[in-house]
Amino acid sequence: MNEHTGGPDAATGPEPDPGEPFVGRDAELERLFRAVESASADPVVLLVGDVGMGKSTLLGRAVRRAGASGARVLRAEGSESESNLPFSALHRLLRPLSAEVDELPERQRTALQGALGTGPATPPHTGAPDPLLIGVAVLSLLSALGDRQPVLLALDDAQWFDRASLDALSFAARRLEGEPVTMLIAVRDGDRLAGFDRHTPTLVLEPLDDAAANRLLDRQPKSPTGHIRTRVLDQAGGNPLALVELARAATVRDAARGLPSAGPLPLTDHLERLFAARLDGLPATTTRALLLLAAMDGVDSTIAASAGQPNAEDDAWPPAERAGLVRRTGRDLRFRHPLVRSAVYHAAPAGARREAHRTLAELLRDEPDRRAWHLAAACPGPDAAVSAELERTADRARRRGGHAAAAKALQRAAELAPRREASARLLVDAASAAVFTGDLAWVEELAAAARARTDDPSLLASIAVQAGRLAVLTLRHTTVFSRLTDAAEESAVSRPAAALDLLAGAAVVRFYSGDDTQRRRVQDLLGRLPEDASSAGLRTWVRAVTDPFGDRGELVSLLPRLAAEAEARPERLTTVGIMAWLLDETPWAVRAFDRAFDRWEARGGLPEGLGGAVAWAYVERGRWDQARDACARATAVGRAAGLDHAAACAATVDAVLLAHQGDATAARDGAEEALALIDPLESRSVTVYARRALGAAAATEGAYETAYGQLRAVFTAEGAPVHYHASFPALADLAAAAVRCGRREDAAGVVERCARTLADNASPRLRALLGRARGLLADPEHAEPHFRAALADPVLEHWPFERAQTLLDLAEWLRRRRRVAEARAPLTEALETFRRLGARPWIERARAESRAAGLDVVDAVPDALAELSPQQRRIVRLAAQGLTNREIGEKLFLSPRTVGSHLYRSFPKLGVTARSQLRDLVDGALVPAGHQG
Incomplete structure (x- = not known):
């Protein structure tokens, strides 16, 4: 990792003076104090406000309160210049914890050190870090710290955190409940923080009211009066920083003439102009030092010194301090506010800015990523060498899982590429990386820029495929489908391979939308494309996804060959598994997924279509x-x-x-x-x-009328499936609810309508579900053949829950026909399956029926497990296998403390006092607990 930080406070900025005026934020301060002191408070709070609203000051007060109460405080401040470096913010935050990182389980430690660049170098072919494993590592680390003392994470200017760090932190944040860990995050108003959604508790800093604004002005060393005070209040609009800075500007000679007129510009423009005005008259050495500091942002002080910048004791700095532009932090200097840096940087001539970046780039030869960005900032126009440097930076970022950083580097490389075709290629590559950020608008922006630079059909087709790859995962199915199929039609003659890629995406959209007109459109376009051996797999995909039951027999016959061809390529095995699942060949699907995951664990990517x-x-x-x-x-x-x-x-x-x-x-x-x-x-x-x-x-x-209403909505008023694949498995459940709420006739109409739709293309699984539905809905004397048919095919054992439901239905029917002895075998098998799966409602129903059939059912162990929540049952089963809390947490994406809490609450319900007792208990729960009486 190419990371630069200064002294102890370089990453966090100076803490506000406790005596510094701080007016009008009592309620907000109390809210933050509750967050850092109360275990029942929100574990995560977003502190949102415009520039100058007091976010950093509030954060500083909360940090001091937490530190005084014995909490471990970790701080990090966003750095605009490092927002493109993956895991740079996380590196700053976790830098003091190297010893604690070393104590993590090996997989988590390796993943986190790899992301932060602190572990052994990985070969170029190694996959990107697994973002979820990194998130688990961060969660485990925070949980372990919380075992020793309360923990506060204070994250300032988070709008400039890199995406990879935000992903890891948001993953941990969603799992902090119950942990003595609090996360306070300050972010500028209007900036969306990736990973923190609308449900995150948010504290918005509104402008100060008139009374508070006047109190703040009264506390200034030279408080303005009269019409100047009125103008300051009007211009500041309740922004505390604006009030202080405008008041200071208004007290100098002829300052009234220097105040901006009312209302024509945004407040930030007013402030930037005020800060820039303070540069007038500064010595040249001070101006140069300020510009280098503004250009480097997060670069550490040793690099600054070697770059020729005066140290903190140099005579260049007092004039900047007196002008209110910088402040000392130990041995380092920092700008008093991000706006100061912005004003200093943009007030300098373009040539001076480029020279500052060239100076920094020269000193950063051992930091290739930062060097590349400084070289880019120093470029007045296209430059092939710098473009190539940025392309190498993108490759390094991609290997660290930094897809956003890679896309930004490639986008800038494209801007600097002298040749239009090279620029277009880089933009296509940038879009390929941006796909994995989930930002469709950005991908489309890159695609549009690429189209403007090239007429190359190959590149145009590639950019369409990249945009379509992400678009299929969004909510805009109708729009996306039209775009993909139109692009496929345009490419059908000149670029048939690209057209087929586009159709593959369109088929996924067709699945999600369930629109039958889309099926016809895909099939029409597919028929226009040439068939050859290289395209067979993708053509099968399009057919299976678009209409799995249209020609099911032929598609199923292709699976063995496709699976064999994909054996060495895990991503293609996953595709074969999806097709098998669509065709109701679940055993094939699971085998393909298992083999794929054995060979390759998806890292860093988005969920693919389906x-x-x-x-x-x-x-x-x-x-x-x-x-x-x-x-x-x-x-x-x-x-x-x-x-x-x-x-x-x-x-x-x-x-x-x-x-x-x-x-x-x-x-x-x-x-x-x-x-x-x-x-x-x-x-x-x-x-x-x-x-x-x-x-x-x-x-x-037991709310069967409600259940029937929900399941009936899965079919149209006429009884047709609302979705050509997802609706059919609901038929048996619909029938079961109908029997219990008096809707047999309506349900029977739906079942028979769907049976006619499927006709001879129904899979064995769907035939079994139809048989169960017909058995439930039939007159009692005609039900048995349907139940027997639903259980006849041995392959149905691969759908154990559905088979167990049918066995229970058959057993209930047999007992009601006074064929009790025949009912006992299916009852025993059904109960065993429900117990193994942890299907609590079905266990209870099967137990009740078993007693009625004269079976002696042992209740203790199954009832104990059934009392647990599904999450607790999973944790207990994993603990029974000998996994530690950390290992369970890694598997279930929970913190070790949360795992321990679930076990602590589960032990009394299970009647055990030690972890060693769990194995016998769980093994007992999986054994058939009954015998014939």
């Missing part, structure tokens, strides 16, 4: 813990990238699982959050998944 397929496949296969892990990863990465649709997809899968496990409240919350994130007309797939989760949650609570 990434939710991984979680769904694990749900269907009965590997629910892995499904929840996949949901947690997709949610974390989606939120970090600002992709609400990706987060919504994961939330719906998780909500379905929570409902199956008996946590109806959490399931409802997750499903409703997902619905709030998307437009139901634009994303029918997520809408259907959310309705299925809400239906399952209602059924868990």
